Amino acid sequence: MAQLLQILAATQKCCSLRVTFLLIALIMIFFSYKSYLYPRSQKPESTQADVNLTVREHRGLQSVKLSRMLYRQPQVLTPARKDVLVVTPWLAPIIWEGTFNTDILNEQFSLRNATIGLTVFSIKTYMIFLKQFLQSAEMYFMVGHRVIYYIFTDKPEYVPYLNIQKGRQIIILEVESYYDHWQDISMQRMEMISNFCQERFHQEVDYLVCSDVDMRFSDHVGVEILSSLFGTLHPGYYGLNRTDFPYERRPQSQAHIPKDEGDFYYIGALFGGSVPEVYKLTKACHEAIMVDQANHIEAIWHDESHLNKYLLYHKPSKVLSPEYLWQQQQMDHMHDQEMIFSKIIRRKKLKVLKKNYQLKNWIEEGSGLRLF
Numbered sequence: 001m002a003q004l005l006q007i008l009a010a011t012q013k014c015c016s017l018r019v020t021f022l023l024i025a026l027i028m029i030f031f032s033y034k035s036y037l038y039p040r041s042q043k044p045e046s047t048q049a050d051v052n053l054t055v056r057e058h059r060g061l062q063s064v065k066l067s068r069m070l071y072r073q074p075q076v077l078t079p080a081r082k083d084v085l086v087v088t089p090w091l092a093p094i095i096w097e098g099t100f101n102t103d104i105l106n107e108q109f110s111l112r113n114a115t116i117g118l119t120v121f122s123i124k125t126y127m128i129f130l131k132q133f134l135q136s137a138e139m140y141f142m143v144g145h146r147v148i149y150y151i152f153t154d155k156p157e158y159v160p161y162l163n164i165q166k167g168r169q170i171i172i173l174e175v176e177s178y179y180d181h182w183q184d185i186s187m188q189r190m191e192m193i194s195n196f197c198q199e200r201f202h203q204e205v206d207y208l209v210c211s212d213v214d215m216r217f218s219d220h221v222g223v224e225i226l227s228s229l230f231g232t233l234h235p236g237y238y239g240l241n242r243t244d245f246p247y248e249r250r251p252q253s254q255a256h257i258p259k260d261e262g263d264f265y266y267i268g269a270l271f272g273g274s275v276p277e278v279y280k281l282t283k284a285c286h287e288a289i290m291v292d293q294a295n296h297i298e299a300i301w302h303d304e305s306h307l308n309k310y311l312l313y314h315k316p317s318k319v320l321s322p323e324y325l326w327q328q329q330q331m332d333h334m335h336d337q338e339m340i341f342s343k344i345i346r347r348k349k350l351k352v353l354k355k356n357y358q359l360k361n362w363i364e365e366g367s368g369l370r371l372f
């Protein structure tokens, strides 16, 4: 009997041990299930490891080589430029030489596989500027990236033949110019760009850079300028009070900006952004120009005045410093301004060509007159 009791006790002990094991196992399963449901409860190390693995697998599939990039560490306590404003009050960077690393930007941009469109108008006599513009763009504009030059012209047969880099393309867009005055032709650009954004740009490019033709690139202009919406500081007015900007001041015009408003004075010769943003900008400016026309008023600096009004109320996400557009003629008349500039302008990336403004309205093609 005593032996029987001993056996029974041993069996009970064994059972309770089994139950304990079972319970422990159940608890463990429960917690591991919980952490599966709530991955945030995982340790950071394990999350990190997963991410690395995914990146490697993803890159393996895309056969992109993992390359090491060596560059100077950014120093939090050492500003890149102390002499100029490098960020606007709405936190858009102002692009100055010395504030960015081209290699990092190129590497990041290449991964996005994006295409840049450069729009330029060569209507009537302005065809004479096109060759130099394109040749210099081939040397300095977005080198190593995919570029489409969109040339708006009324004389496609005069577009020079150029050997361009691989991955780049010239597309000639024949447009009729129904205007005689250069001011109207300049303003007409807003309408044409907005129409072509809808027609084809949105299918062909990611970014648009819109520029005058009477200029030449003289230094690197790369992906550092690209952003959803960008404008360029006019070299003649940077550093002035807003009251001295040549904004349109007549309230009758759609471009009107009162004396107590304004951030910067932007130049009409270089702006851009993503296709949807450039579409919105050019459409709004064109519509404002049409309203002015109906009211028999022309803004003081034409499309540039409307551009300034637009960028005041639709803040650009990047602002290009005057390094991106240099106009020596203007500097010749502004000695104080030149003094400021000679210290802060480290590079002159695009130079406006000299032309005789009095001849603008009546120069005939082939008349042999030199514009610059």
Ligand SMILES: CC(=O)N[C@H]1[C@@H](OP(=O)(O)OP(=O)(O)OC[C@H]2O[C@@H](n3ccc(=O)[nH]c3=O)[C@H](O)[C@@H]2O)O[C@H](CO)[C@H](O)[C@@H]1O
Pocket (backbone or CB within 6 Å): 120, 121, 122, 123, 124, 125, 126, 181, 182, 183, 185, 186, 211, 212, 213, 214, 267, 268, 269, 270, 301, 302, 303, 304, 327, 352
């Ligand atoms: C450097 C600069 O400050 N540029 C701006 C400035 O005058 P600009 O004196 O630079 O204007 P502009 O004569 O260069 O005209 C603007 C652009 O329109 C095109 N065009 C013009 C006339 C013509 O007969 N054929 C032709 O193709 C061409 O691409 C030219 O570059 O003010 C203009 C409006 O007043 C524009 O806002 C310009 O962007």
Ligand SMILES: [Mn+2]
Pocket (backbone or CB within 6 Å): 212, 213, 214, 269
């Ligand atoms: Mn111009």
